[in-house]
Amino acid sequence: xxxxxxxxxxxxxxxEGYLVNPKDWTxxxxxxxxxEEGIELTDRHWEVINFVRKxxxxxxxxxxxxxxxxxxxxxxxxxxxxxxGGPAKKVARIAGVPKPAGCI
Amino acid sequence: xxxxxxxxxxxxxxxxxxNRLAQELDMDQWRIIVxxxxxxxxxQPGFLFIPFGIYKERDVVKPRRTYFAPGVEFILSEIxxxxxxKKRVRIKAxxxxxxxxxxxxxxxxxSPRPDQTPGLQxxxxxxxxxxxxxxxxxxxxxxxxxRTWEGGRLVLNIVDMPIKCPVAPLEFIFLxxxxxxxxxxxxxxxxxxxTPLPGAFTKPRAAAILGHxxxxxxxxxxxxxxxxxxxxxxKVIVSYDEREExxxxxxxxxxxxxxxxxxxxxxxxxxxxxxxxxxxxxxKDFEDVFVLGxxxxxxxxxxxxxxxxxxxxxxxxxxxxxxxxxxxxxxxxHANCYIESGFGKGILIDFNYDVEPLPGKFPxxxxxxxxxxxxSVINHWGKMLFRTLYWHVLMKGRRLPMPAxxxxxxxxx
Numbered sequence: 001x002x003x004x005x006x007x008x009x010x011x012x013x014x015x016e017g018y019l020v021n022p023k024d025w026t027x028x029x030x031x032x033x034x035x036e037e038g039i040e041l042t043d044r045h046w047e048v049i050n051f052v053r054k055x056x057x058x059x060x061x062x063x064x065x066x067x068x069x070x071x072x073x074x075x076x077x078x079x080x081x082x083x084x085g086g087p088a089k090k091v092a093r094i095a096g097v098p099k100p101a102g103c104i
Numbered sequence: 105x106x107x108x109x110x111x112x113x114x115x116x117x118x119x120x121x122x123n124r125l126a127q128e129l130d131m132d133q134w135r136i137i138v139x140x141x142x143x144x145x146x147x148q149p150g151f152l153f154i155p156f157g158i159y160k161e162r163d164v165v166k167p168r169r170t171y172f173a174p175g176v177e178f179i180l181s182e183i184x185x186x187x188x189x190k191k192r193v194r195i196k197a198x199x200x201x202x203x204x205x206x207x208x209x210x211x212x213x214x215s216p217r218p219d220q221t222p223g224l225q226x227x228x229x230x231x232x233x234x235x236x237x238x239x240x241x242x243x244x245x246x247x248x249x250x251r252t253w254e255g256g257r258l259v260l261n262i263v264d265m266p267i268k269c270p271v272a273p274l275e276f277i278f279l280x281x282x283x284x285x286x287x288x289x290x291x292x293x294x295x296x297x298x299t300p301l302p303g304a305f306t307k308p309r310a311a312a313i314l315g316h317x318x319x320x321x322x323x324x325x326x327x328x329x330x331x332x333x334x335x336x337x338x339k340v341i342v343s344y345d346e347r348e349e350x351x352x353x354x355x356x357x358x359x360x361x362x363x364x365x366x367x368x369x370x371x372x373x374x375x376x377x378x379x380x381x382x383x384x385x386x387x388k389d390f391e392d393v394f395v396l397g398x399x400x401x402x403x404x405x406x407x408x409x410x411x412x413x414x415x416x417x418x419x420x421x422x423x424x425x426x427x428x429x430x431x432x433x434x435x436x437x438h439a440n441c442y443i444e445s446g447f448g449k450g451i452l453i454d455f456n457y458d459v460e461p462l463p464g465k466f467p468x469x470x471x472x473x474x475x476x477x478x479x480s481v482i483n484h485w486g487k488m489l490f491r492t493l494y495w496h497v498l499m500k501g502r503r504l505p506m507p508a509x510x511x512x513x514x515x516x517x
Binding site for chain 1: 264265300302306328330332344345373374375403
């Protein structure tokens, strides 16, 4: 597994750049990943990130777009503006949880 | 006093579970009651073939009542409310009476909800230039539309995941490619596959192989597309991030949701699926309630093959449970799907919670081996033969000669 440097921290990431161990996550990790995605984190972003982390801790699964919009009460349109492209997978990476399975 | 096993839903999962348990339980000591709102049992995997004239309506429709084993009682009714705390269910028939149970199986499935996408059911479009094919009516109307198709832009759009039979949209586009070539219309038709997923499929090795098959056939792939609405005036679909895809013919796989009775009972998630233990299939919040088939929230495909493996794991576990033994974590998320790829060929994928679809060979005594993740003629015949197995083996409570758990034998890992 590749290793990434976050300040003094050295953390394992998978081939797609997701944290291998969600427990390793710190707010600095979120800032670093967001920067790579070209996102500047606002309070609204943090609301979503905190919701996603809580969801993962409680259920052991990363939430889908619908689970985020229903669960956090964020309109879908706004979620796409906050995390352009693929909100569920982008916020998952920033929040340090696994890429959503989107089960088949 | 006799114990009551109440089964909600008489589709693929509910019928198999009721019929298998009718053989295993002492029917002097047990009542098995199945409730379903429809008299008809649809062979849902067959809907895919109707738009291309391969199957007709009569190939996919049977009376539900004839598929229950002797001793299984069938009640034709909508389900109103499930009350697990009181161990009873209110049905809508007979002025809304209650049925009390000792054990409950929820097998109420999932269904397409085109009303959840604004503009999709606009009268200028719906069943004129926009169709679903996961309902008999949609498939039949789409067959009629395709017979008069003269070319243009055919867009297939998946609204959101999860959907039942998640490989069917790919099969549809492969069959459309074949059908249009046979009819000399492929040159005049642009085929576009628009999906909310990041690729043709989620699991990496299958996504790569299936994505390549789309490319080979000249089918455009649009990914990470989350539809907001359909504009019936301009005949375009619009995503939440303002991307537009114009169409002459829209084949929509609408949002899938579990039964409204689940929502009314307050026991489901945001899509009306019941939180279920992925290994034992017992409802997470209720002791004597099991959930089988598409009604669960477990992270595997919503498909008939999964329902079959679920029932195979559930039946021996249920027999332990009623004897006071603990449930074993036997269900592994096993799914086994034939993917029609057109020109009389097909692909087979076999996977579970932990192992993604891999290439190789799939051994099946008397029938196989089938090729995994590679096109072959025998895979196509496996799929066509399956309709007979469905009605005469699975729905009758008989077993297929294969284990419920996924096997690694034959797979190239």
